[in-house]
Amino acid sequence: METIEIREFTAADADWVVARHGVLYAQEAGFDASFEALVAEIVASFATSHDPARERGWIAERAGRRVGCIFCVRLDATTAKLRLFLVEPETRGTGLGRRLLDTCLGFxxxxxxxxxxxxxxxxxxxxCALYKARGFACExxxxxxxxxxxxxxxxxxIDL
Known part of the structure; x- marks a missing residue:
């Protein structure tokens, strides 16, 4: 199996993030098009106005193919917000979700x-099981x- 690399998000990833969220959430959870529209708004806002010193997105790739993503954005001066966490079905169970989550937490x-x-x-x-295992609490x-x-x-x- 090829190594899965995690790299920073670039504007060239935006369409993939939106499309894959739309497709996977429709297939797996029955979400309608309003979810993909919300993801598009989040990605557009991030791409045009994020603070790179305090906000970042990451893309996981295997053999040049995107297989996951996660974003960390500023909620307020002391709180960050995890957004747009996605792991492609074929890479679930490989530890990629934990790696992406740990990348976000570390940042x-x-x-x-x-x-x-x-x-x-x-x-x-x-x-939710991953969040709980990592120390998050459902508030x-x-x-x-x-x-x-x-x-x-x-x-x-989670308190950092």
């Missing part, structure tokens, strides 16, 4: 953030109707 610590937060849905069980959980689905929305945080 947030290096930047001096005190906390890292994230927003997800209870149905993303593998990701809130409530039902919502989003992206064409009835979901349980969750907010998780």
């Amino acid at each position: 947030a610590k290096h930047c001096g953030y005190a906390r890292l937060s994230l927003w997800t849905h209870e149905s993303h069980r593998a990701a 809130s959980s409530h039902p919502v109707h989003s992206f064409g689905q009835d979901l349980i929305e969750q907010s998780w945080t």
Whole structure:
């Protein structure tokens, strides 16, 4: 198996991040097009106005093919937010998710953030298990109707 490299996000990755989120979340969770539209807004904002000293995105690649991503953005002066965490199905179970998460956590610590937060849905069980194993705590959980689905929305945080 080829090595999976993690590199910094570039503007050339934007379309892939949006498209893969749209496709995978539609296939795996039944999300409608409003989810892909939200991802497009997040990626466009990041690409045009992020602070590279305190915000970063990463792309995982295997043999020149993108297989995952994660982003760390500023929420406020002391809190960073994890966004757009995705691992392609064929690389799940390889430790890539943990590597991407550790990359994001390490960057947030290096930047001096005190906390890292994230927003997800209870149905993303593998990701939630990874967050819990890494020390995140689920701070809130409530039902919502989003992206064409009835979901349980969750907010998780970890002190850095």
